[in-house]
Structure formats: C-alpha cells, structure tokens
Amino acid sequence: MEASQKLNKAFELFDAANSEDPNEEVFEGVPFPKELLYSQRMTAVLDEFEPDASVALQLTARCQHICRWEIPRDSYEMNRVGYLQWRQELKKFHAEKAAQILKEVDYDSQLIDRVQFLLLKKKLKRDQETQTLEDVICLVFLKYYFEPFLVKHDDDKIISILKKTWKKMSEKGQQAALQLNFSEKGKALIAKALE
Template sequence: MPTSAFDQTIQELDALHAGDPRHIEQDGESIPRELWHAQQMSAWLGRLKDSPDELLRIAVRGQHLQRWQVSRDEYGEGRQGYLHWRRDQGKRAGETTAALMRDAGYSDEDAECVARMIRKEGLGRGEAAAQAVEDCACLVFLENYFADFSRKVDHDHMVRIVQKTWGKMSDQARELALGLPMAPEARSIVEEALAS
C-alpha cells in the first residue's frame, strides 16, 4: 500500500529525530531524546486540538528538529545569544521540514506554511497555528524539563522564565499547565510567578 505524503513526511522527520546521540530511558527502553521530545509535542497537540490538520501536525513534529547539531554554546551568553540560537534553530528546522514535505509530494505553498509555523511567525498576532506550536512547546517544557531546570537556575531568574513562558501561552494551554503534577518546589515557583 503506498505511503501518503503525510506518513512519509512524519517517517522522515522521525528518522532524523532518531539520529540524536543523546538518549533517555522510558519504560526500560532507550529512546533518542529528540524523537521522544517530538512524540511529546504530538501528544500535547492531541490534547489541545480535537482535529488538527496535517500541516499543523507536521509543524509540531518538526519544531525541535536536529537541535542537538547546533550547540547553544556556539552563541553568545545571555538572552540575546539564546534568542539568536532559537531563531536560527527554527529557521533550519523549518527549511529541513519543508524540503522533506516537497520530496513527499506537498506543494511549495503547504511546505512554506509549515516552515512559517515552525518559525512561529505570527505568534502574538492571532496566528492560531503558530500559537498551537508554541503551546505544545511550552507544555512539553513545563511537564518534562521545568523541575530539573529550576534546580539549576537562580530562583528570581526562574520566576521570570515562568512569567515569559506563561505570557506566550493561550488560555487553554495555561489551564492544562495548571493541571500538571509538579513537585512542591516547582509549584511554588509557578505560583510566585503568576502572583507577580
């Protein structure tokens, strides 16, 4: 049975994700970290949207593509360095995902639409698809990385990070985030951030 353009694109994305040399243990199985992250993104999209279209599903799956290849350390320290690194990562992930889509048979228009979602163009200007990608990324961070991250970062800085993250999320994503199980220390940081 022939593979659809959507299935081919997802398979190709996951093959690239599987190249991540870093692994995590899940249910006794070693999984490439980026492949696991992409699966978490897709799972959150399923909770946020009843029937997300193919293009949004591809954008969410490709949002974190091959991030391990460009170290954050290659950019300057501080917020500006981080923002440049993140912008370049989004551009690269968008270009790679769009190329995979074209190879699978998608139109240039659809491929560029997904690349814009991955770059989160229109975020904060009512672009629903970019908001959905951002919501998934924020929820994956809060659910899976926040507790460890909060132990490594200065308390006041962590409060500001939560405030910035919260500000980028939709009301629906915020409601889902408040329902996440959190260690008391992490919950305390969130409560402080939201009270300020």
C-alpha cells in the same frame, strides 16, 4: 498516496532524522535520542490539546526541533544576544530541513510554506495555529522538562522563566498548564510566578 499515509510517511522521515541525535535522554529507564523523544511528546500533547489540528500544524509539531543538535548552543556567544541569535538561526534551519523532507513526501508548496510559517513562529498571538504551536511547546516544557529543570536552577531564575512562559501562552494553554501534575515545590513556584 492518501492524506493519512502521507502524514505517516512524513512522521517516519522526521523521526528517522531525529533518531540520528547523538544526545540521549533516559525516559522510564529507556534511553532515547533526545530530539526524537521531544518530537513524539510534541505530537502527543498536540493530540490532547488540539485534537482537530490541521495537517500543517501536526507536521510542524513533529518537526519543531528537527536535527537541532546540528547547531549547538555553544557555537554562539553564551549571553542573551548569543542565545537570541542561536534561536533565530535554529528556526530558519528547522524550516529548511522540514521543507526538504516534505518535498520528498510530495506535499505541495502551499502546505510546505505554511509549515515553514509556523516553524518561524510568525504572527504569534495573531495567528491561531502559531499560538496553538506555542501553547504546545510551553505545555511540553511544563509537563516533561520543568521538574528536572527545577533542581538545576535557583528559584528566581525559575520564576522568571515561568513568567515568560505564561506570557507566551493563550488562556486555553494556561488553563491546560494548571491541570498538569507538579511537585509541591513546582506548584509553589508557579503560584509565585502568577502572583
């Protein structure tokens, strides 16, 4: 199988898995399985932000939340410790799930290891691709999820989240974030967070 066919096959299998998501998100009047829509947004933002991304990074972006609903947030204590445990478990779960699918497509162990390394967010700030993945995750949040989030939470919480998001991003990611379209309230809170 050619490299591009392999990549498309992996995307197809990731998308098929994410199509099983019982949670829906309506986008432009059309309901989508939530994680399917998220994964396609990850690919679109990566293609724009890093058009020459490696195969490993393209695969990782597409499966970053694979089958996330299988480990619900409320299966852990609803506090900071519970949240962090849940996030750690999810990373391992996504890495396992991705490896199974990539083996089916006949990717070699070196590439699978690299995708798992990226999914586990190893060496953030020190590994260029881990950092690019983090930038894309933050950009997807800011582009698609920030404004709906804004109406559900108070300003202090939003500012705190924006500060944490900003800290995780590279300078290139931050510059790309500032080019996004935000509401007046969104812009004001971002300005406040960056003071």
